[in-house]
Amino acid sequence: MITMQTLTVALGSRSYPIHIGIDLLNQPELIIAHLPQKRVAIVTNTTVAPLYLDKLTARLTAHGVAVVPIILPDGEEYKTWETLNLIFDALLENRCERKTTLIALGGGVIGDLTGFAAASYLRGVPFIQIPTTLLAQVDSSVGGKTGINHPLGKNMIGAFYQPQLVLADTTTLATLPARELSAGLAEVIKYGLIYDPEFFVWLEDNMAKLRTLDKDSIAYAVHRSCEIKAEVVAQDERESGMRALLNLGHTFGHAIESGMGYGNWLHGEAVAAGTVLAADVSQRMGLLKTAQVERIRALYRSAGLPDTAPDLGAARYMDYMGLDKKVESGRIRFVLLSGIGSAFVSADVPETDLTAALTHYVHAI
Incomplete structure (x- = not known):
């Protein structure tokens, strides 16, 4: 070893x-x-x-x-x-x-x-x-x-x-408590979604081993995640371009953390729910297939993470997201998916699709 x-x-x-x-x-x-x-x-x-x-x-x-x-x-x-x-x-x-x-x-x-x-x-x-x-x-x-x-x-x-x-x-x-381990897995999954579809498939196949801290599996997951992040940071240290892709799910997720009160939802839990919302918006815009959204949700569930978000109300979500660091010229910029392993940033998200996602994948607090 x-x-x-x-x-x-x-x-x-x-x-x-x-x-x-x-x-x-x-x-x-x-x-x-x-x-x-x-x-x-x-x-x-x-x-x-x-x-x-x-x-x-x-x-x-x-x-x-x-x-x-x-x-x-x-x-x-x-x-x-x-x-x-x-x-x-x-x-x-x-x-x-x-x-x-x-x-x-x-x-x-x-x-x-x-x-x-x-x-x-x-x-x-x-x-x-x-x-x-x-x-x-x-x-x-x-x-x-x-x-x-x-x-x-x-x-x-x-x-x-x-x-x-x-x-x-x-x-x-x-x-590490099991809940905290799962929260970390949310960020590991993110790397597969934005950068490496083969890593995403590996995570689907090995999630049970990761949750039991199998040494070889954990070593590979940490190494591959850090490898991807190091590559991205080296190209875009101050988030002027591709580094923004690392924020997949974070615009929605930070709104969840703020809206629920810091500490009530762990960061990784909020990112998981936020990524499901981002995937749903992507699907509504014709960028992602329904089956791909379901694969994403299934992987989060297998990691012990939520695949729905708390219902803060669409207006509160929009208010919190309006304070996101990626806002530019007053427009909220979202990280969206055009496939598993392919992401991009866009401010051109129809409000109807946002509202629909915030209605579809939420549950009562």
Whole structure:
């Protein structure tokens, strides 16, 4: 069995490796190689800290690295200015310097908060991503998107800021609740839908193995997902073109997260429901066959994810989606599907098709 694979996000002088493998937290040399000084601040949360903070701290301190621990509350509802300031408070109180590296140890919320703090503190300090959830390993830790939520919209405040390293230790997935594992699978499925139809078929054939954390299957799914994202980010770092395709289902999904209250629907659950809505709109526009929509829904169901969306009302959906980052000249731009493995962005979506989709694939809250 291969214990580690390495990919590179090719961004010239800002390129960085993604190490994917088993028991990587026991290999501190992978981290130390990227530290400009032997001092780090590890940002984590109350759920992850008891599992991995002491272990990582012990490995680093044994090699002479000083560690400042910063433990935040856990949950999407804490992805706020107030929580961000807790990081700044700790960095200032401990006199952290420009060469002090921030390490994000946790899921997507921790990664986004830590990355935004790193982009802002002293106008930019190094940071490293150590994602401990499937969703973070295959998506949010790669590509440099950082930020916080606002009551009116998800991820509306933030910065593009690339890490020095992504260390995806797949062993950490063993402590992930089943619901969180399923949420991560939503982003894995996304890569097949927008980029790789053969990967989509592989997921149809191997979903049961992924849900039981079969080591070889998980290793392949994480590697292929990161490989696709690295390719896309290298071509379009700041989402001016094809990177927007990675937002399949997210326009609807972010509306669900905002409308339901942050944390009530997990990000991956909202993306799954949002992708079904996007697929339905695509079918209504004559771009996708009904059988393809049903394949998509079936794969989400087999991953333990919703294949319908909550009924917020079409007007509320439109209001939330009007705050989406892809809005351009006042027009909502959607990622649509012209086939499994083929996606594009369009603002030319008939309102009748949108309304019909928001009526057809929703259920009462």
